Amino acid sequence: MxxxxxxxxxxxxxxxxxxxxxxxxxxxxxxxxxxxxxxxxxxxxxxxxxxxxxxxxxxxxxxxxxxxxxxxxxxxxxxxxxxxxxxxxxxxxxxxxxxxxxxxxLHNYRLLCPNALFFRDGKICEDCLGKPFPLPGIIHGCYRNSRPASAMVATTVSFHSLIxxxxxxxxxxxxxxxxxxxxxxxxxxxxxxxxxxxxxxYPAPEIGEGKGGYGLFVGRLSVEKGLGVMLDAWRQLGGKIPLKIVGDGPMRGLVTEAMKEMPEIEWLGRIPLEQVYEVMGNAAFFVFPSEWYETFGRVAIESFAKGTPVVASKIGAITELIDHQRTGLLFQPSDPTDLATQIKWLLANPEALSQMRQEARAEFEAKYTxxxxxxxxxxxxxxxxxxxxxxxx
Missing domain, CATH: 3.40.50.2000 (Glycogen Phosphorylase B;)
Incomplete structure (x- = not known):
């Protein structure tokens, strides 16, 4: 072809x-x-x-x-x-x-929502879903916090819906x-x-060993990705396990402040994919705390490929990826206490965590090759x- x-x-x-x-x-x-x-x-x-x-x-x-x-x-x-x-x-x-x-x-929801996320003011928002013209998105300046920019997106989508x-x-x-x-x-x-x-x-990485003794987050440092929820959970964990953060974004300042408060947190910034896979393969588990409707969650299958279980928020497409207590754990979205509870359970059940590593890789090979x-x-x-x-x- x-x-x-x-x-x-x-x-x-x-x-x-x-x-x-x-x-x-x-x-x-x-x-x-x-x-x-x-x-x-x-x-x-x-x-x-x-x-x-x-x-x-x-x-x-x-x-x-x-x-x-x-x-x-x-x-x-x-x-x-x-x-x-x-x-x-x-x-x-x-x-x-x-x-x-x-x-x-369809990588995002731009055809249905001006900011493409269904997320506004720190929570899920579907005010524009199904509307011929997404006026709420303009009123709230959902795209780049700008009413003119939001109007551009809304006009584009609505015009093409009309024709x-x-x-x-x-x-x-x-x-x-x-x-x-x-x-x-x-x-x-x-x-x-x-x-x-x-x-x-493609190509698929080899399975890792998971011997690093830390949790891992990889993604954009932004509100919808649940960064604040994760940092609050680590405060509740009280230093029980280190956390490595990979990525960059508008909330980098929140990360640097959290590092001053919690020395167990390490920010690696943006690193090449090969290094991401290495860090991911050595992690005890991966944290996926998104608060928006992820359309898929590629980072979860990257973690599965490395044999690393995923602790994820129970929202949107993520629930289709994670089999609770088999390939990882699910927690209530936007709930740092529940996230901390799930992590504590993992730390208290090393045999279950080891079994999850095998199941995570098996899940990747069964569905995502x-x-x-x-x-x-x-x-x-x-x-x-x-x-x-x-x-x-």
């Missing part, structure tokens, strides 16, 4: 870039030719703000570029990851107008969890356009091609 992928880079690289890159590598390893069309948000500071807004809704240059690229390269399918804000949903129409199937991976972009220009949406699928259906995405596919790792994921991805591509062929008839 010749596959064209489309992705708008974020200012701060994250999971979406990693998934896009990994998936492309997996396809190439099976002999497919993978082409890339990208834009980069690092270019935004030098652009006219009015042009950024206009292009977020409909980028005419991208529309023409993609049509020309498709005519020249003749891909059999186009797989989108992110179009916001520079590429714009005009790109779907460019592909559709060339008669090529369109697949879109049928999501229902007519996209053939298949990929969701990584049943939970996310249900939310998108509630938000108006036709159920028949949704396909389920888990995330995966590249081989199974590749097979499912090709099934989705073939389904999209078949749908396009039927429409053409």
């Amino acid at each position: 010749r596959i064209l992928t489309v992705h708008n880079y974020y200012t701060q690289p994250g999971g979406e870039e990693q998934i896009w890159s990994t998936e492309s590598g997996l396809l190439e390893s099976h002999g497919h030719e993978v082409l890339h069309y990208t834009q980069d948000n690092d270019d935004i500071p030098g652009m006219n703000p009015c042009l950024v807004v206009k292009n977020a809704v409909w980028n005419s240059n991208v529309y023409q570029d993609l049509r020309s690229l498709i005519r020249d390269q003749k891909p059999q399918i186009v797989h989108f990851h992110n179009t916001f804000p520079l590429i714009s949903p005009a790109a779907y129409h460019a592909v559709k107008d060339e008669g090529i199937p369109v697949v879109q991976t 049928g972009t999501w229902t007519q220009a996209v053939d298949v949406f990929i969701a990584y969890s049943r939970f996310a699928m249900d939310k998108f259906i509630q938000g108006g995405i036709p159920a028949e356009k949704l396909a389920f596919k888990t995330n995966f790792l 590249a081989a199974d994921n590749y097979k499912r991805l090709i099934e989705i591509y073939e389904s999209a091609i078949d749908k396009k062929s039927l429409v053409a008839l």
